[in-house]
Amino acid sequence: FVSPGGSSEGHGAGERERMALSQAEVVKQSIQEVRRSLPVFPYREDLLLAIQQHQILIIEGETGSGKTTQIPQYLMESGYNEGGMKIGCTQPRRVAAMSVAARVAQEVGVKLGNEVGYSIRFEDCTSERTVLKYMTDGMLLREFLTEPDLASYSVVIIDEAHERTLHTDILFGLIKDIARFRPDLKVLVASATLDTERFSCFFDDAPVFRIPGRRFPVDIFYTKAPEADYLEACVVSVLQIHVTQPPGDCLVFLTGQEEIETCCELLQERCRRLGSKISELLVLPIYANLPSDMQAKIFSPTPPGSRKVVVATNIAETSLTIDGIIYVIDPGFCKQKSYNARTGMESLIVTPCSRASANQRAGRAGRVAAGKCFRLYTAWAFKHEMEETTVPEIQRTNLGNVVLLLKSLGINDLIHFDFMDPPPHETLVLALEQLYALGALNHLGELTKLGRRMAELPVDPMLSKMILASEQYKCSEQVLTIAAMLSVNNSIFYRPKDKVVHADNARQNFVVPGGDHMVLLNVYTQVMIMSGYSTQWCYENFIQFRSMKRARDVREQLEGLMDRIEVEVCSSEGDSVPIRKVAGYFYHTARLSKGGYKTVKHQQTVYVHPNSSLFEEQPRWLIYHELVFTTKEFMRQVCINANSSWLLEVAPHYYKNKELEDSSSKKMPRKQGKAKEELG
Numbered sequence: 149f150v151s152p153g154g155s156s157e158g159h160g161a162g163e164r165e166r167m168a169l170s171q172a173e174v175v176k177q178s179i180q181e182v183r184r185s186l187p188v189f190p191y192r193e194d195l196l197l198a199i200q201q202h203q204i205l206i207i208e209g210e211t212g213s214g215k216t217t218q219i220p221q222y223l224m225e226s227g228y229n230e231g232g233m234k235i236g237c238t239q240p241r242r243v244a245a246m247s248v249a250a251r252v253a254q255e256v257g258v259k260l261g262n263e264v265g266y267s268i269r270f271e272d273c274t275s276e277r278t279v280l281k282y283m284t285d286g287m288l289l290r291e292f293l294t295e296p297d298l299a300s301y302s303v304v305i306i307d308e309a310h311e312r313t314l315h316t317d318i319l320f321g322l323i324k325d326i327a328r329f330r331p332d333l334k335v336l337v338a339s340a341t342l343d344t345e346r347f348s349c350f351f352d353d354a355p356v357f358r359i360p361g362r363r364f365p366v367d368i369f370y371t372k373a374p375e376a377d378y379l380e381a382c383v384v385s386v387l388q389i390h391v392t393q394p395p396g397d398c399l400v401f402l403t404g405q406e407e408i409e410t411c412c413e414l415l416q417e418r419c420r421r422l423g424s425k426i427s428e429l430l431v432l433p434i435y436a437n438l439p440s441d442m443q444a445k446i447f448s449p450t451p452p453g454s455r456k457v458v459v460a461t462n463i464a465e466t467s468l469t470i471d472g473i474i475y476v477i478d479p480g481f482c483k484q485k486s487y488n489a490r491t492g493m494e495s496l497i498v499t500p501c502s503r504a505s506a507n508q509r510a511g512r513a514g515r516v517a518a519g520k521c522f523r524l525y526t527a528w529a530f531k532h533e534m535e536e537t538t539v540p541e542i543q544r545t546n547l548g549n550v551v552l553l554l555k556s557l558g559i560n561d562l563i564h565f566d567f568m569d570p571p572p573h574e575t576l577v578l579a580l581e582q583l584y585a586l587g588a589l590n591h592l593g594e595l596t597k598l599g600r601r602m603a604e605l606p607v608d609p610m611l612s613k614m615i616l617a618s619e620q621y622k623c624s625e626q627v628l629t630i631a632a633m634l635s636v637n638n639s640i641f642y643r644p645k646d647k648v649v650h651a652d653n654a655r656q657n658f659v660v661p662g663g664d665h666m667v668l669l670n671v672y673t674q675v676m677i678m679s680g681y682s683t684q685w686c687y688e689n690f691i692q693f694r695s696m697k698r699a700r701d702v703r704e705q706l707e708g709l710m711d712r713i714e715v716e717v718c719s720s721e722g723d724s725v726p727i728r729k730v731a732g733y734f735y736h737t738a739r740l741s742k743g744g745y746k747t748v749k750h751q752q753t754v755y756v757h758p759n760s761s762l763f764e765e766q767p768r769w770l771i772y773h774e775l776v777f778t779t780k781e782f783m784r785q786v787c788i789n790a791n792s793s794w795l796l797e798v799a800p801h802y803y804k805n806k807e808l809e810d811s812s813s814k815k816m817p818r819k820q821g822k823a824k825e826e827l828g
């Protein structure tokens with residue numbers, strides 16, 4: 149066939165058109181064939197009937213059976229979108245929402261963003277015409293703010309319910325509630341083959357519709373002894389499979405972007421060294437921040453004679469199905485949020501995944517044929533060191549955001565909210581306390597005017613407080629930029645393994661006094677103004693252009709909301725003090741004492757992240773954006789806080805003078821003494 153815009157000698161225009169048409173026809177036909185081949189297809193009519201008969205239906209089906217891509221289409225085909233009503237389908241992950249929407253738009257034969265679209269935070273790819281909307285669970289939650297009864301929806305599908313994300317859990321309670329006074333609303337709760345009885349029970353014994361799956365046997369192999377370095381073990385295993393095993397693609401589960409990139413680099417490097425001794429190995433990463441054109445690549449068919457290896461986070465566990473996987477490599481870890489309700493400290497920790505997860509992962513190998521799963525841990529560890537299931541996120545996360553949202557929806561009694569699994573009492577209390585400290589709630593726990601404005605911004609309460617406070621300090625221009633840069637977190641600087649020194653030098657050039665927030669502001673200003681938003685310039689300075697583009701989009705959207713919450717946008721022109729006063733999260737304060745940094749409120753030992761511009765300087769008072777636990781409790785994105793009087797000025801109701809008193813000042817080592825002098 150003629151390639152679009154390519155040479156066309158020998159064909160007249162009419163013929164070309166006809167051929168192009170028939171090509172589209174062929175694609176369409178094969179798409180319809182694929183659709184009919186999915187396990188859900190034979191149950192199409194039964195399913196539609198069940199939906200007609202019941203308001204709430206639980207749908208259980210093996211991953212890859214067509215729940216996410218097909219069921220919304222069946223609903224569209226049978227007229228649930230009549231009168232411009234929408235069908236909404238939630239996904240816990242951004243990537244899944246985007247990727248599935250793209251696939252379905254293709255299947256329906258429309259441009260993405262028209263009839264079929266998606267909506268994720270800071271990115272709305274829908275239009276007036278959109279009737280099928282894929283979105284993150286968090287976005288549907290926010291829609292309650294503008295449309296408390298979801299009146300524009302005829303069907304809401306809570307997909308991937310088994311993931312039990314915080315937002316999905318809250319949606320359960322809210323949707324169960326509105327379903328009572330909206331009898332015309334259909335609610336579908338879709339889940340992999342896990343936990344469906346519990347969902348049914350929660351939704352007043354709603355019936356469960358089971359889609360029988362097709363599963364081929366999967367042989368499971370364990371290691372004899374624990375692996376010291378699971379990343380290296382993954383690389384070796386992939387190469388072994390590639391060299392010794394029959395054709396079939398391979399899926400590797402790792403915990404995050406950095407690991408995945410390292411793994412891909414190592415694989416590519418070793419393949420290069422082996423050269424023509426081995427057949428081609430296509431190495432493809434997939435993780436949340438991967439640009440969408442790269443995301444799409446994992447779905448393209450593997451050319452004959454080569455093998456594809458997809459290196460993924462647990463997004464590939466149930467959210468995305470890649471056809472053709474025969475081999476799965478599972479090191480048995482995932483990155484998990486955990487929360488200390490006593491100190492309010494949230495951390496992201498690499499932990500062993502649950503047995504349920506491990507079994508889902510193994511299942512990915514048996515979708516198209518008999519497969520093999522290589523577990524890089526011992527059978528003993530599987531039995532004794534892994535939990536049966538993952539603890540729902542609601543029980544291991546900060547609830548500030550959700551509590552603020554629920555309060556804005558007029559739900560005051562949170563203790564008696566209809567939770568499927570309630571959060572720990574202390575966590576709820578702490579969230580209320582923090583919102584009170586931020587001024588979002590009054591002493592009766594009622595939403596204040598400030599709180600109402602804070603809830604309008606789609607960011608964490610601390611960040612929205614910072615944006616709102618910036619007006620008073622006349623630095624909202626700068627603070628908006630910092631907020632935008634913080635929300636593309638940790639993906640601004642590019643640090644390729646073979647150019648570490650260059651990259652670090654480039655980064656050093658952006659350092660300005662005051663701390664990381666000021667550095668982020670400086671990077672943004674340089675990229676947007678000095679360099680004229682140049683890709684080349686970013687490349688030369690080891691800045692990820694994509695992240696800058698995203699920061700720009702986020703900033704634009706936040707700025708667009710300023711009007712609505714009545715914040716005047718003004719600029720502090722170069723003076724960093726007001727910015728730093730609000731840039732910080734006042735209860736994220738740490739103080740340097742003899743043994744190192746300790747948080748002010750809870751006296752917990754914390755460390756400056758090595759990537760920080762203040763790593764060497766070690767100023768006396770610091771405010772940090774977040775704490776992450778990798779090898780230690782690291783503060784990421786820190787800025788200098790001049791002294792305790794700032795804290796008293798910004799948060800007089802939260803800090804008492806006594807807490808801030810300097811008990812160790814006399815014994816300060818010299819270096820720290822110097823920092824203190826500078827700050828007066």
Ligand code: ADP
Nearest residue numbers: 211212213214215216217218247251447469471
């Ligand atoms: P389930 O939701 O039941 O897990 P899905 O509807 O996600 O199943 O998947 C059904 C089929 O659609 C699978 O064969 C999967 O490979 C295919 N699919 C899903 N997303 C894409 C995509 N972006 N590109 C190509 N195929 C896709």
Ligand code: MG
Nearest residue numbers: 215216466467
């Ligand atoms: Mg799905």
